[in-house]
Amino acid sequence: MTSQAAITPTPGNTSVKPLKAANAKTSATPTQPISVVNTLIIGAGFAGLGSAIRLKQAGLNDIVILERGSEVGGTWRDNTYPGAACDIPSNLYSYSFAQNPNWSRGFSGSPEILEYVHYLVNNFKLNTLIKFNQNVASLSFAEQTGLWTITLSNGEFYQARTVISAAGPLSNFIFPKIAGLENFKGKKIHSANWDHDYDTTGKRIAVIGTGASAIQIIPELVKTADFVKVFQRTPGWVTPRPDYKTPEWNKAIFRKLPAAQTAMRQALYWTHESMALAVIWNSPLTKVAEQLAKSHLNRQVKDPWLRRQLTPDFKIGCKRVLVSNDYYPALQKPNCKLITWPIVKITENAVQTMEGIEHDVDCIVFATGFDVSKSGTPFPITGLNGRNLGEEWSRGAQAYKSINVSGFPNLFFTFGPNSGPGHNSALVYMESQIDYAVRVIKTIVDQDIKVLDVKAGVQAKYNKEIQKRLSKTNWNSGCKSWYLTEDGFNSTMYPGFATQYQKQMKSFDLNDYTATAV
Numbered sequence: 001m002t003s004q005a006a007i008t009p010t011p012g013n014t015s016v017k018p019l020k021a022a023n024a025k026t027s028a029t030p031t032q033p034i035s036v037v038n039t040l041i042i043g044a045g046f047a048g049l050g051s052a053i054r055l056k057q058a059g060l061n062d063i064v065i066l067e068r069g070s071e072v073g074g075t076w077r078d079n080t081y082p083g084a085a086c087d088i089p090s091n092l093y094s095y096s097f098a099q100n101p102n103w104s105r106g107f108s109g110s111p112e113i114l115e116y117v118h119y120l121v122n123n124f125k126l127n128t129l130i131k132f133n134q135n136v137a138s139l140s141f142a143e144q145t146g147l148w149t150i151t152l153s154n155g156e157f158y159q160a161r162t163v164i165s166a167a168g169p170l171s172n173f174i175f176p177k178i179a180g181l182e183n184f185k186g187k188k189i190h191s192a193n194w195d196h197d198y199d200t201t202g203k204r205i206a207v208i209g210t211g212a213s214a215i216q217i218i219p220e221l222v223k224t225a226d227f228v229k230v231f232q233r234t235p236g237w238v239t240p241r242p243d244y245k246t247p248e249w250n251k252a253i254f255r256k257l258p259a260a261q262t263a264m265r266q267a268l269y270w271t272h273e274s275m276a277l278a279v280i281w282n283s284p285l286t287k288v289a290e291q292l293a294k295s296h297l298n299r300q301v302k303d304p305w306l307r308r309q310l311t312p313d314f315k316i317g318c319k320r321v322l323v324s325n326d327y328y329p330a331l332q333k334p335n336c337k338l339i340t341w342p343i344v345k346i347t348e349n350a351v352q353t354m355e356g357i358e359h360d361v362d363c364i365v366f367a368t369g370f371d372v373s374k375s376g377t378p379f380p381i382t383g384l385n386g387r388n389l390g391e392e393w394s395r396g397a398q399a400y401k402s403i404n405v406s407g408f409p410n411l412f413f414t415f416g417p418n419s420g421p422g423h424n425s426a427l428v429y430m431e432s433q434i435d436y437a438v439r440v441i442k443t444i445v446d447q448d449i450k451v452l453d454v455k456a457g458v459q460a461k462y463n464k465e466i467q468k469r470l471s472k473t474n475w476n477s478g479c480k481s482w483y484l485t486e487d488g489f490n491s492t493m494y495p496g497f498a499t500q501y502q503k504q505m506k507s508f509d510l511n512d513y514t515a516t517a518v
Contacts, residue, residue, distance in 0.1 A: 033149070033159040038062035039441055040150055040160035044130050045074020046117065047166035047414035047430055050095055053124045054438045057097075060445060064158060065126070066134040066150070072121055074168050076114045081194040081213065082220035084110035087241070087323040091261065092268045092425040098123070099261050101254030107243045107323075139163065140382040141409060146450030146518065148410065162410045162441050167378055176208065176368045179345040186349060187363040191217060198363070200224045206231060206351050206359060208343070209367035215322055217367055219330035227335040229359050231343055231351065234479075235309065237293045237316045241323045269498070275423040276497050279317030280473050290316045300328035309340050317422055317474035319481040383408035384453070393417075396489035400459040400512070401504060403433055409453040410444065412437040417491045418466050420483070422475065424498040432505035439508050451516040458512045469495035 039055060041048045044067035052063055071077050086093045090103035093113070100116055121127060135153040142149065151157040173192035175181060181188075189195050191213040201224045207214055210232045221228050254261040278289035293316060301307045310328070312319075331338050341353035350358040381389040387407045399405045402419035403412050414433050421429050444452050470476050470490045475483050483492040494501050 033157055035064060036147070036159040037064045038160065038445060039064075039162045039164060040148070040158055041065045041164045041166055042136050042150070043067065043074060043166035043168060044069075044072040044121075044132075045076070045166065045168050046427065047168060047434070048074070048164070049117065049120045049124075049126060050427075050430060051164050051166055051414065051434050051437065052126050052129055053095075053097070053120065054434050055441070056124065058438050058442050060438070060442060063129050064160070065130045066136060066152075066158070067130055067132050068135040070132050072130065073114050073117045076110055076117060078173075078192050079194075079213070080110055080196070081191045081217050083216035084213075085216060086113060087212065088272075088425045089268050091265050092272065093427055095120075095427060095431060096262075096265065097431075099254075099258065099265065101258070101261055102251055104246055105243060106246065107241060136167075136379055138380040138382070139165075139411070140380075141384065141411070143384055143409075143451060146410070146516075162412065162444060164412045164414065164437055165416075166414045168415060174368065175366055178208075178343055181346050183348055184346050184364060186361060189363065189365050191365065191367040200363065202226050203362040204360060205229070205363045205365060206361040207365045207367060208351075209233075210236060211367060212320060212322055214367035215324045215327040217365060218336070219324075219326040221365070222330045222333045222336045225335065227337070229337050229339055229351075229361065230331065231339045231353075232309070233342070234314075234319075235312050236319055236322045237290065237312050238296060238310075238322045238324055238327060239289075239293050240296050241325050243325065269424070269428065272424040273498055279321055279423050280475075280495065282315060282474055282477070286316060286474070289321075293321075297328065301332065303332075306331070306338065309338060314479035315474045315477050318477050318479040319483075321422075381408065381411075383411075393491075395487070396485050397491040398459065398463045400454040400462050401436065402494070403436055403505075404440075404454040404459075404513075406454045406456040406459045409451045412440070418463075418470075418494050419501070420493045421498060421501075422493055428498050429494070429501055432502045436505040436508060443508075443510065447515075448518040449515050450518045451514075453514045454512060455514055466495065 038060060039062065041051050041063065044065050048065055049072065052065055055063055069077065085107055087107065089106055090100070090108040094100055094116060098120060100119070104112060121130070136150055137153045138151045140149045140151070147159045147161060148163045149157055149159050150163065173190050175190060187195070187198055189198065200221055203225050205221055205225045205228045207218055207221065207228060208231045210230060214230070215238065218228060218230060275289070277283050278285040294311070297307055297310055301310060330336055339353060339359070341355050341357070344352050344354050346352070346364070347358060350360045351364065352358045377390040377393060383389060384407045389405065389408055397417040399413060399417045402416040405411065414430055414437075415426070419429055419433065440452065443449065467490075470493070473493070473495050475481070475493050476490055484490050
């Protein structure tokens with residue numbers, strides 16, 4: 001995790017302009033591919049851009065990146081709600097090969113993270129590789145040619161020897177299934193599609209959800225709204241956020257001595273790595289972490305009944321651990337109230353709860369999460385012999401090392417099945433996935449391999465072991481979370497340390513695959 005490139009010193013620079021689509025049209029016809037490339041990447045967020053950078057650094061320059069939006073950024077382009085920020089320290093939520101010495105805070109907000117994304121594009125000269133407004137409708141593999149056909153929603157298509165699916169697990173937001181939702185006449189806003197033209201000043205606002213996005217939004221809303229009613233289904237474990245404003249001397253040291261920032265990154269990495277012992281497995285440290293969270297709650301919330309309502313009844317780590325210094329204080333503002341009665345329905349002007357009360361509101365904010373692909377696929381993917389990946393994943397997604405799927409050759413997933421971290425930076429895992437994919441793609445190109453398919457037995461053995469390990473984790477200890485499918489299958493999280501994940505991704509054995517030469 002050493003730094004290979006540092007961001008050019010630009011203290012306080014906020015003038016990076018978003019990269020947008022210049023021309024979304026093409027002259028290609030539906031019977032002729034727009035182009036045939038070695039590697040096609042779906043998505044221009046962190047994963048897609050990181051993949052392109054590492055491919056280029058490996059000498060693999062025949063790349064196209066398809067982005068369904070008109071700008072880069074993925075999750076950080078879309079999530080611009082008030083208070084949006086990362087709950088991983090900035091020096092760890094960035095690539096080791098492109099460290100940023102100029103982070104303004106310990107935990108940066110959405111605009112600054114998006115600025116870093118634009119830096120990646122500009123500094124590594126990815127502009128010409130990205131095709132905007134290209135919404136992928138389907139993928140289909142032809143064994144005869146060894147090519148993937150990537151069909152767009154407008155009927156045009158690309159072809160590629162290899163494909164990296166970097167669409168991301170947090171790319172499609174969903175509204176909850178609540179009776180009467182379509183009848184509400186007020187304003188409806190989802191956290192992942194914030195309407196900045198809507199003025200919340202003086203408004204009566206309902207917030208449905210108390211997860212990672214909600215606890216950032218609520219403290220901002222109480223500053224302007226007439227009142228905010230927070231509808232909680234289950235409380236989460238909340239720990240303090242050790243945030244701080246980065247002093248200028250700190251930035252200067254990192255710019256002049258990149259090794260100092262690498263040392264800081266390593267310290268953060270190992271601090272977070274140790275948290276696995278508390279949140280992944282039930283250990284003595286689990287009780288320590290729970291006590292830390294309870295102390296945080298007791299210190300910030302004085303009312304015994306409110307503390308009881310905010311105390312979880314499941315092990316820490318079973319659901320996502322939340323990080324905030326201002327959520328609990330916001331709930332105790334005179335214009336804020338926590339509602340724990342279940343929602344029965346939404347009427348034309350109100351949210352009705354089980355005890356019969358209708359809470360009249362002008363606006364409902366849905367902080368209810370994303371349509372995370374624990375089963376199925378975001379678009380049809382057809383592999384060998386007409387196999388449909390969505391059908392095969394219908395009861396829970398499985399892959400080999402989270403990145404390859406048997407029967408779907410030359411296809412690579414970032415943040416694929418069982419690659420989610422519960423304690424460390426997502427980019428640590430993502431970087432390992434990208435480097436593995438690049439190593440395999442380079443093998444395909446260098447050895448003129450037409451079809452490279454992970455063996456079914458190898459994949460089955462890997463997943464059997466993963467599920468065995470998962471059964472002993474806090475994620476599978478009984479609570480209901482977005483980590484699990486409806487029938488309790490965990491295809492989301494990796495049951496181990498980040499170091500273990502990195503170690504497995506450093507090992508690429510061609511014998512695990514069936515290879516067919518060109």
